[in-house]
Amino acid sequence: MERLRVVMSIQSGCSKCGKPAVYLRRYTSEYLCGTCLVQTTIDRVRKTINRHKMLTDNDRIAVAISGGKDSAVLLHILYTIESAYPNSEIVPVTIDEGIQGYRDEALESARALSRSLDLTLEVLSFKELLGYSLDGIVKRRSSNALGACSYCGVFRRRALNIAAKNIGADVIATGHNLDDEAQTIFMNILRGDSARIARTNVPRELSVDGFVPRIKPITEISERDVVAYAHYLKLPYHDFPCPYAEEAYRNDVRSFLNEMEYRRPGTLLATLRSGESMTMAYRQAPTTWEFTNCEKCNTPSPSKICKVCELLESIRS
Ligand code: SF4
Ligand SMILES: [Zn+2]
Ligand SMILES: [Zn+2]
Structure with a gap:
């Protein structure tokens, strides 16, 4: 089990406070007790938020939670950090794609976590929004159609934006960790699409009208750290x-x-930094990313018909 691999009994004192250590953070060579593991992780996220100016003191923050470990840690850390800002507010949001035996169980974890922090979970389902669950879409698509994840990713992005607008959120926080980000950067390079790294990491102040800005506060937290936390x-x-x-x-x-x-x-951290440098370089170059409004749903889109409408059309026909 992943949980057992990262949290182990260590015959050493905590590098910070000297108490018995429970975790070795390999990339800093630090032995950490539980308290210092939690505190240093929160401090690291706080630094990421400040460095990229992700939040203001009075934001309503929609925190996208899936029921998985990354978003659980994200919600807990943001809740802890934001408790120092009385004018900010955290609203956990889950998109229910409609995957029987999977998302319904994950939803229970998301509800339990929200309850433990005295927060109310907002849920928006594909079925409510699009008229189809993901299970339904998979059944309807033609045999040579895209994989389930291609529909899921495009529809979830739209659903999250709508859910965040519905609750009047200023910003959406998502739980991409360091491993996820490094993998995505590397995959884009290997596919010859490094411009995509910049396109998908738009800083808050450059967000396009019609889209709630997105932030990724735990991108400097490794998956091992997430599991240990x-x-x-x-x-x-x-x-x-x-x-x-x-x-x-x-x-x-x-x-x-x-x-x-x-x-x-x-x-992993070096890969993340390379991605940030590429993003900076693309941002300084003249850009051709222009948006129009989708002819069908009026959402900002780089093409006349947005990807959501294009995919919906393909499953209806
Ligand atoms: S993106 Fe793919 S793997 Fe992730 S929830 Fe959707 S269908 Fe499942
Ligand atoms: Zn300690
Ligand atoms: Zn559209």
Whole structure:
């Protein structure tokens, strides 16, 4: 089990306070007790938020939670940080794609976590929004159609934007961790699409009208740290893979980066920094990313018909 691999009994004192350590953070070579593991993780997220000017003192923050470990840790950390700002507000939001036996169970974890923090979970389903659950879409698509994740990703993005607008959120926080980000950067480079790195990391102040700005506060927290944090605080989360998961390419990149991180701790963080440099470089160059409004749904889109309407059309026909 992943949880057991990262949290172990260590015959050493905490590098910060000298108490018995429970965790070795490999990329900083720090032995940490549970309290210092939690505190240093929160401090790191606070620095990321400040460095990228992700939040103001009085934001209504929609926190996208899936029921999994990353978003559980994200919600707990943001809740802790934002408790110092009386004018800010946290609203956990879950998009229910309609995947029987998977999302319904994850929803229970999301509800339990929200309840434990005295927050009310907002839920928006694909069925409510589009008229179809993801299970329904998979049944309707033609045999040569896209994989389930292609529909899911496009529709979830739209659903999250609508859910955030419905609750009057100023910003949407998502739980992408360091491993996710490094993998995505690497995959885009390997596919010859490094411009996409900049396109998908738009800073808050440059967000397009009609889209609630998105922030990723835990991108400097490794997956190992996330698991250790969730395990130490016993946060409720759902730990089973989606039945439609089809990420062979990402799995190859994950294995490669994990091996490199093991041999050379710091590889993941260096990859993230390279992505940030590329984003800066693209941002300084003249850009051709122009938006119009979708002819069918009026949402800002780079093409006449947005991707959501295009995919919906394909499953209706
Ligand atoms: S694995 Fe694919 S289908 Fe399942 S939740 Fe993730 S994006 Fe959606
Ligand atoms: Zn300590
Ligand atoms: Zn549209």
